[in-house]
Amino acid sequence: MVLKKKRGDFDVLIDRGLEVPMRDGTILRADTWRPDAQGTFPVLIERTPYDKRGSSESNLGAGDFYASHGYVVVIQDVRGRFESEGEFYPFRDDGDGENKDGYDTIQWAAEQPWSNGKIGTIGGSYSGATQYRMLSTQPPNLVAGFARQSSADYYDEWVYRGGAFEHGFNTMWTLKHTATNARKLAPKGLEDEFYECLNREADDYAKWLENLPISPLSPVKSLHQWYVDWLNHPNQDEFWHEFSNARSYDRVTVPIHHFGSWYDCFLAGTLRNYVGMREKAATRHARMGQRLTIGPWVHDPAPADMRKSGDVDFGEQAILGWFETRLRWFDHWLKGVDNGVDTDKPVKLFTMGINKWREFDEWPPHQAILTPFYFSDGSAKSSSSLNDGILRSEKPDQFGEVFDEYKSDPYNPIRSFGGGHLGDNNGPRDQVNYEKRVLTYTTEILRDPIDVTGPVKAVLYASSSALDTDWVVRISDVHPDGKSMLICDGILRSRFHESFENPTTLVPHMPTAFEVDLWATSHVFMPGHRLRVAVTSSGFPRWDRNWHTGKNNALETSGIVALNRIYRDSIRPSHVLLPLL
Structure with a gap:
C-alpha cells in the first residue's frame, strides 16, 4: 500500500509532551504539529491509547501533512496510557461520565494561542471511539469530526457479538495493550521484568486463545480489572449502559463523516452511528451534515489507500485517497471552502462483484427489497459439506419435520477463517476447506446478476439437544472455479434469542425461531457464480466456544456435545433475507 498525499505549503513546527489538564487535576500529555507561520489555525485532534508517537495518525504522518496544509494537529495519550497520568479503563473517561476528557481536551485546544477556536477530530478504531464518546458532551468549539471504523455499542460490537465473546x-488486544503499558502498571522496581514478560505473552497470544478458562487472563489479572469486568457481564446489563453511543445521538451537534468497510469488525457501529445521528442529532445542521462511506477493505489505519482486502484485489478504483478525502472534509467545515462537501450525496458505497462506487440518498437504500432465499431439499452438487443442500427463492412445500442435523463439539470447534474481524486472515477468504463440517445451501448457477445491498439476516428454525448453542451463518460467492469467497457472516448465542438483557436457555429438542444478524454488504453475485449460505455452531477462535451449558462460557472449562437441527419445511422454512436492488 502506497499512501497518496501531497504535502502543503507550510513548514511545520513540532512540540512534544504538552500538558493538558483535566477537570480532576489529572495531566494528559500531547504532541502538536503546527504551521511555522504567524496567526491562528483550525485544530485537528486525535486521542489515542496507542502512544501519541506511535498511533495510527502519527505513523501515517498525519501531523506533518495537515500542519503543512494549515492545521494544528494535536495527538494525545488518553488517561492512564504512556505519558498521561491516571488510570486507564477503556472508554470510561472519554464520554459524559464524571471525567470528560474529550470535552476538556477540545476546550483546552480552543484556548491555545495558535488556535482559531475551530476544532475537528480525527482517528479510527479506539480513536474513533474517543470521538463518538465525546459527542454527547457537546463541546462548544467542536465543529466537525471524521471517525474511521469504530463502534456504536461496546457490548454488541467491541466485546461481544450476538452474545458471543x-x-x-479482545484477548489479543488485551494482552498487546497491557504489555505496552506494562511499565506504568508494574510494581515499583519490577518495571523491566513485567514489560519483558508481558510482551513475551502478547507475542504468543495464540496460546492464550486456546487457554481455559478464558477469564481470568493470567498475564494481566493482577494489573487491571476491566477484562474481568467485561467477561463477568455477558448479558447487556446496566454495566454496559454508559458504553452505548445510541443513548445520546440526540445530543450530537456537529457533522460527522462515518468511514467504514464491509470487512471491518466495527461495520455495524459505523452504520448505526450514521443512521442514529442522521435521524436524531440535536440540530438540522448536524443531521444533514452526517456522511457515510463504506469501502471493500478490512480494518486498517488508512483503508482508503487499499485496493486489496483478504484474498481479493478490488482494483485501483477502490482507492479514494485517505489524506485527501479527510482534507476536503475539514477544509469545508473548518475553513469554509466551498468544495461541494455539503452537497455530496450522504451515502457512498463500494459495491463488490462489480467493483464500483455508488451513491445513495440514505442507508439502507430505499430501493432495496428484502427477499427470502430458502434452505431446500436436494443436492446442489457444488460442495463437499455435510449436506450440499440447495438454496431457492421458492418456499419449501414439505410437511412434517424436515431438517438437516449435525453435532456441535466444543472440544473440536469449527475454526474461523476470514470475515470482518480484527486479527489474522481477515477479509474475503475462500471457505471451501472450512465447509466440510458445516451445512451449506447453494443456488443454481446464476443466469442474471443478484445485487445485494443493505442489511442481511438469517431466520433459522432450529433446535438443539442442549440448553444453549451458537448459530453461525456465512454467505459466500461461489466462483466458477469453485472458490467460496466470504461476503458476510454473523453469530447468535441462542440463549439471547429473545433478549440480550435477560437470556433464556433453550428447551432441548424444541424447534425455535432465531434471527442471526449478518450486518450488511453491497455485493453483486455475477452470472456464472452461485450464492451459498453456510450454517454451523462455532467460529473459533474469533468467537469463544459455547460449552452448551447455558452458563457464562468464559468461566467454564468443559461442556457437552450438542445435536443441532436446522428445519426447512413449510411450517419452519429457514431462510436468509437479502436486500435486493
Whole structure:
C-alpha cells in the first residue's frame, strides 16, 4: 500500500509532551504539529491509547501533512496510557461520565494561542471511539469530526457479538495493550521484568486463545480489572449502559463523516452511528451534515489507500485517497471552502462483484427489497459439506419435520477463517476447506446478476439437544472455479434469542425461531457464480466456544456435545433475507 498525499505549503513546527489538564487535576500529555507561520489555525485532534508517537495518525504522518496544509494537529495519550497520568479503563473517561476528557481536551485546544477556536477530530478504531464518546458532551468549539471504523455499542460490537465473546480480537488486544503499558502498571522496581514478560505473552497470544478458562487472563489479572469486568457481564446489563453511543445521538451537534468497510469488525457501529445521528442529532445542521462511506477493505489505519482486502484485489478504483478525502472534509467545515462537501450525496458505497462506487440518498437504500432465499431439499452438487443442500427463492412445500442435523463439539470447534474481524486472515477468504463440517445451501448457477445491498439476516428454525448453542451463518460467492469467497457472516448465542438483557436457555429438542444478524454488504453475485449460505455452531477462535451449558462460557472449562437441527419445511422454512436492488 502506497499512501497518496501531497504535502502543503507550510513548514511545520513540532512540540512534544504538552500538558493538558483535566477537570480532576489529572495531566494528559500531547504532541502538536503546527504551521511555522504567524496567526491562528483550525485544530485537528486525535486521542489515542496507542502512544501519541506511535498511533495510527502519527505513523501515517498525519501531523506533518495537515500542519503543512494549515492545521494544528494535536495527538494525545488518553488517561492512564504512556505519558498521561491516571488510570486507564477503556472508554470510561472519554464520554459524559464524571471525567470528560474529550470535552476538556477540545476546550483546552480552543484556548491555545495558535488556535482559531475551530476544532475537528480525527482517528479510527479506539480513536474513533474517543470521538463518538465525546459527542454527547457537546463541546462548544467542536465543529466537525471524521471517525474511521469504530463502534456504536461496546457490548454488541467491541466485546461481544450476538452474545458471543469476540475472543480472538479482545484477548489479543488485551494482552498487546497491557504489555505496552506494562511499565506504568508494574510494581515499583519490577518495571523491566513485567514489560519483558508481558510482551513475551502478547507475542504468543495464540496460546492464550486456546487457554481455559478464558477469564481470568493470567498475564494481566493482577494489573487491571476491566477484562474481568467485561467477561463477568455477558448479558447487556446496566454495566454496559454508559458504553452505548445510541443513548445520546440526540445530543450530537456537529457533522460527522462515518468511514467504514464491509470487512471491518466495527461495520455495524459505523452504520448505526450514521443512521442514529442522521435521524436524531440535536440540530438540522448536524443531521444533514452526517456522511457515510463504506469501502471493500478490512480494518486498517488508512483503508482508503487499499485496493486489496483478504484474498481479493478490488482494483485501483477502490482507492479514494485517505489524506485527501479527510482534507476536503475539514477544509469545508473548518475553513469554509466551498468544495461541494455539503452537497455530496450522504451515502457512498463500494459495491463488490462489480467493483464500483455508488451513491445513495440514505442507508439502507430505499430501493432495496428484502427477499427470502430458502434452505431446500436436494443436492446442489457444488460442495463437499455435510449436506450440499440447495438454496431457492421458492418456499419449501414439505410437511412434517424436515431438517438437516449435525453435532456441535466444543472440544473440536469449527475454526474461523476470514470475515470482518480484527486479527489474522481477515477479509474475503475462500471457505471451501472450512465447509466440510458445516451445512451449506447453494443456488443454481446464476443466469442474471443478484445485487445485494443493505442489511442481511438469517431466520433459522432450529433446535438443539442442549440448553444453549451458537448459530453461525456465512454467505459466500461461489466462483466458477469453485472458490467460496466470504461476503458476510454473523453469530447468535441462542440463549439471547429473545433478549440480550435477560437470556433464556433453550428447551432441548424444541424447534425455535432465531434471527442471526449478518450486518450488511453491497455485493453483486455475477452470472456464472452461485450464492451459498453456510450454517454451523462455532467460529473459533474469533468467537469463544459455547460449552452448551447455558452458563457464562468464559468461566467454564468443559461442556457437552450438542445435536443441532436446522428445519426447512413449510411450517419452519429457514431462510436468509437479502436486500435486493
